Amino acid sequence: MPLLVVGSVAIDSIETPKGRAPSIIGGSATHFSYAASFFTPVRLVGVVGEDFPEEYLALLRSRPIDLAGLQIRKGRSFRWSGRYQSSMASAETLSVELNLFGEFDPVLPDGFKRSPFVFLANGSPHVQRRVLEQVDAGAERFVLLDTMNLWIEVEHRALLEMLGRVDGVVLNDEEIRQLTREPNLIAAGRRVLDLGPRVVIVKKGEHGALLFAGDRIFAAPAYPVEKVVDPTGAGDTFAAGFMATLAAEGRPRPDFDTLRRGVCLGVVAASLNVEDFSLNRLARATREEIVARYRSYIDVLRVDGDAGIAAGRAAGVVESRLA
Amino acid sequence: MPLLVVGSVAIDSIETPKGRAPSIIGGSATHFSYAASFFTPVRLVGVVGEDFPEEYLALLRSRPIDLAGLQIRKGRSFRWSGRYQSSMASAETLSVELNLFGEFDPVLPDGFKRSPFVFLANGSPHVQRRVLEQVDAGAERFVLLDTMNLWIEVEHRALLEMLGRVDGVVLNDEEIRQLTREPNLIAAGRRVLDLGPRVVIVKKGEHGALLFAGDRIFAAPAYPVEKVVDPTGAGDTFAAGFMATLAAEGRPRPDFDTLRRGVCLGVVAASLNVEDFSLNRLARATREEIVARYRSYIDVLRVDGDAGIAAGRAAGVVESRLA
Numbered sequence: 001m002p003l004l005v006v007g008s009v010a011i012d013s014i015e016t017p018k019g020r021a022p023s024i025i026g027g028s029a030t031h032f033s034y035a036a037s038f039f040t041p042v043r044l045v046g047v048v049g050e051d052f053p054e055e056y057l058a059l060l061r062s063r064p065i066d067l068a069g070l071q072i073r074k075g076r077s078f079r080w081s082g083r084y085q086s087s088m089a090s091a092e093t094l095s096v097e098l099n100l101f102g103e104f105d106p107v108l109p110d111g112f113k114r115s116p117f118v119f120l121a122n123g124s125p126h127v128q129r130r131v132l133e134q135v136d137a138g139a140e141r142f143v144l145l146d147t148m149n150l151w152i153e154v155e156h157r158a159l160l161e162m163l164g165r166v167d168g169v170v171l172n173d174e175e176i177r178q179l180t181r182e183p184n185l186i187a188a189g190r191r192v193l194d195l196g197p198r199v200v201i202v203k204k205g206e207h208g209a210l211l212f213a214g215d216r217i218f219a220a221p222a223y224p225v226e227k228v229v230d231p232t233g234a235g236d237t238f239a240a241g242f243m244a245t246l247a248a249e250g251r252p253r254p255d256f257d258t259l260r261r262g263v264c265l266g267v268v269a270a271s272l273n274v275e276d277f278s279l280n281r282l283a284r285a286t287r288e289e290i291v292a293r294y295r296s297y298i299d300v301l302r303v304d305g306d307a308g309i310a311a312g313r314a315a316g317v318v319e320s321r322l323a
Numbered sequence: 324m325p326l327l328v329v330g331s332v333a334i335d336s337i338e339t340p341k342g343r344a345p346s347i348i349g350g351s352a353t354h355f356s357y358a359a360s361f362f363t364p365v366r367l368v369g370v371v372g373e374d375f376p377e378e379y380l381a382l383l384r385s386r387p388i389d390l391a392g393l394q395i396r397k398g399r400s401f402r403w404s405g406r407y408q409s410s411m412a413s414a415e416t417l418s419v420e421l422n423l424f425g426e427f428d429p430v431l432p433d434g435f436k437r438s439p440f441v442f443l444a445n446g447s448p449h450v451q452r453r454v455l456e457q458v459d460a461g462a463e464r465f466v467l468l469d470t471m472n473l474w475i476e477v478e479h480r481a482l483l484e485m486l487g488r489v490d491g492v493v494l495n496d497e498e499i500r501q502l503t504r505e506p507n508l509i510a511a512g513r514r515v516l517d518l519g520p521r522v523v524i525v526k527k528g529e530h531g532a533l534l535f536a537g538d539r540i541f542a543a544p545a546y547p548v549e550k551v552v553d554p555t556g557a558g559d560t561f562a563a564g565f566m567a568t569l570a571a572e573g574r575p576r577p578d579f580d581t582l583r584r585g586v587c588l589g590v591v592a593a594s595l596n597v598e599d600f601s602l603n604r605l606a607r608a609t610r611e612e613i614v615a616r617y618r619s620y621i622d623v624l625r626v627d628g629d630a631g632i633a634a635g636r637a638a639g640v641v642e643s644r645l646a
Contacts, residue, residue, distance in 0.1 A: 087506050088507075184548075184550070185529065186549045204530065207531075221531060221542030221544050224533075224542060225509060226507060300541060301542070302624075303583050
């Protein structure tokens with residue numbers, strides 16, 4: 001089922017301990033749509049300037065990504081330049097030019113208004129609300145919202161209002177601590193559930209992710225990646241794997257099993273994304289390769305070598321061999 | 324099968340955002356032996372002074388912990404005072420008095436020399452070597468070593484030598500980065516395998532643990548704990564759950580399944596330990612409660628609600644519902 005994303009399409013310049021990549025394709029909607037397109041058709045809404053390289057548009061067009069909602073306007077595209085230190089934990093922004101994205105007014109083509117799966121990528125809560133107002137409210141849908149420290153600080157009230165209107169929210173560990181003023185991530189996750197969303201996901205970078213829904217929790221470690229080249233877009237790629245699972249399974253009202261599989265595909269998609277700059281690694285990937293890594297990830301999670309051995313039996317082994 | 328631990332038995336004074344606890348029982352060998360004793364008999368080697376409260380010794384004696392190797396000598400016990408900030412990630416040492424532990428010369432009672440499972444708790448590599456020299460080398464055994472930033476820095480060569488002589492090593496994320504000068508934990512874990520041990524475990528506090536053995540990796544998230552009262556001893560309690568699993572299963576040559584179960588029991592034991600000061604929480608626990616939490620932890624890890632659904636099938640769901 002089709003998956004709508006509204007967010008940035010950008011030109012990035014990135015330095016990491018593994019190298020430099022000037023003027024590459026970036027942006028939240030870019031990373032999200034490219035990764036999700038391996039599993040479900042994607043509808044992209046965003047804005048770029050006339051300076052946006054044709055070859056980058058061709059890269060998106062080469063995938064099942066509908067660009068009917070991508071405005072190409074007079075002016076310059078969103079540009080971001082950043083640097084990562086050795087831990088790769090967070091980027092230092094060297095320069096940012098919002099350009100056309102600073103006055104972005106998302107307009108959904110009529111054909112996009114009936115979208116059962118929606119990702120509101122990081123952006124002002126006001127812009128996110130504008131999107132939600134255009135999506136057909138009648139049909140069943142699952143809307144996931146992303147945000148950042150800036151909006152938590154300067155648009156706190158508008159953000160809280162949005163949290164009351166979406167189905168899920170994805171935050172990183174710093175952001176959820178900032179939002180809730182609660183240092184314990186388990187307590188923080190539960191507190192955000194109380195703010196409205198049925199699903200809360202905490203992204204922890206190299207430490208994986210936590211999923212909260214109702215009174216249930218799923219803790220997903222990261223897929224082990226030995227050589228991280230560039231973490232940019234990992235969060236959006238994670239969200240893509242998650243939302244693509246819901247869309248591919250056709251579940252706007254996902255049960256906990258679907259949510260867990262979504263988190264796992266998110267972890268796996270993100271693990272590929274960080275192995276090279278920009279979309280380079282995903283552009284070399286195939287659906288089969290992603291599914292193979294998903295399988296090997298499940299093996300990394302599994303407690304018994306024999307997958308047929310369930311929780312009770314594993315605990316039973318410990319129990320029955322007590323001294 | 325019996326499990327030997329050599330390490331500190333101490334009097335701690337601790338402040339955390341959840342409260343203060345002056346002059347409580349602490350020490351690596353204390354936390355380790357108490358937690359492990361739920362699953363296997365323990366032999367403790369350590370030293371305390373005449374100031375060590377009788378009630379604390381009684382607490383250890385109330386469990387299947389053999390104190391024949393605990394020297395009670397003229398002088399003062401090891402005392403440590405520390406404070407945790409809100410994140411609970413690491414302690415600030417307020418004061419430390421090594422006292423008798425500073426000149427600790429471990430002597431194994433004859434009955435302890437044949438120990439198939441040995442935990443060398445954090446201590447000078449020279450003291451750890453002294454222990455190893457007394458353990459009967461003829462029999463099959465599994466020796467796990469713990470260490471800290473101090474020894475990595477000031478006893479680097481002696482520590483490396485010990486890594487070539489033990490079966491497993493447990494380090495936290497900062498320590499393994501310091502030891503290998505490799506920021507990526509996956510790469511760092513593999514590098515430590517090259518130094519000798521067959522098993523490497525990285526403890527990541529609230530983010531769980533990583534297990535490396537041969538070319539296999541198991542990533543274990545932490546058990547979700549909403550209210551962390553005091554993290555002191557969590558690492559030793561983790562090591563206890565791990566070693567107790569090997570001992571309870573009787574496997575000095577553990578296969579990967581046993582290692583994984585050990586890591587899981589370690590995570591679960593540590594999650595109980597942090598819910599109160601000192602041994603308070605474990606003193607209220609029963610073996611049944613620990614096993615019940617182990618079961619619920621396996622549920623936190625599991626990717627499909629139906630435990631019978633294995634990796635392949637979960638991946639298959641994603642695969643077969645592709646748009």
